Amino acid sequence: MKRILVLAILGLAFSTASFAQSADTDPATSDNVQVYLRTMRSHDMIQKMMEVQSQSIRQMMHDQMLKDNSKVPADFEARMTKLFDDLIKGMPVDDITQAMVPAYQKHFTNGDIQAMNAFYSSSVGQKVLQELPSVMQEGMQGAMPIMSSYLTKWKGRMEKEMKDMENTAPKAAPSAKP
Numbered sequence: 001m002k003r004i005l006v007l008a009i010l011g012l013a014f015s016t017a018s019f020a021q022s023a024d025t026d027p028a029t030s031d032n033v034q035v036y037l038r039t040m041r042s043h044d045m046i047q048k049m050m051e052v053q054s055q056s057i058r059q060m061m062h063d064q065m066l067k068d069n070s071k072v073p074a075d076f077e078a079r080m081t082k083l084f085d086d087l088i089k090g091m092p093v094d095d096i097t098q099a100m101v102p103a104y105q106k107h108f109t110n111g112d113i114q115a116m117n118a119f120y121s122s123s124v125g126q127k128v129l130q131e132l133p134s135v136m137q138e139g140m141q142g143a144m145p146i147m148s149s150y151l152t153k154w155k156g157r158m159e160k161e162m163k164d165m166e167n168t169a170p171k172a173a174p175s176a177k178p
Helices: 002-027 029-038 042-067 076-090 093-107 108-123 123-168
Strands: none
Touching: 029 042, 029 093, 029 108, 029 123, 042 076, 042 093, 042 108, 042 123
16 A cells, blocks of 8 residues: 555656646747736837837937938928827737737747746836836937937948949940931
8 A cells, every 4th residue: 555655656746747847848828928928018018119119210300301401390290290100009019919929939838938927927027017118218219329320321331332333333335226
């Protein structure tokens, strides 16, 4: 009887270890990924990141118009705000979120997703989720002048390269008219 009890306990121990191991190596299920994306507030995060990026793009467009000595129309900000608001409101965020599920399943196991859910459900994880949009916005505000400067220099190099290509392209022979 003692021997059967020992075997039963060992069997249970091995099956529990095997179950725990398979949870770490099994691919993430669609349901677990969707729980993770809800925990992460992905829908809201995508929406907020789009808002931040649209503000940055509007500012960059405004600055570029001023650099190019173009006159910025008086209603520029209102028109751009409406255009970008329409862009954001019409964005299929739910479809985008669903399209991300297979990528999570490809790169993360069920164990990974469970661990991430545990973290983002914790108080620190919730703080990260709450503060991340502000961190991203402030980071983008700091990064925009750098990006704008780089893009201006890149644009100059691109224009020079295009001119060089035009100058070195073989001239087409004039077609003979009958």
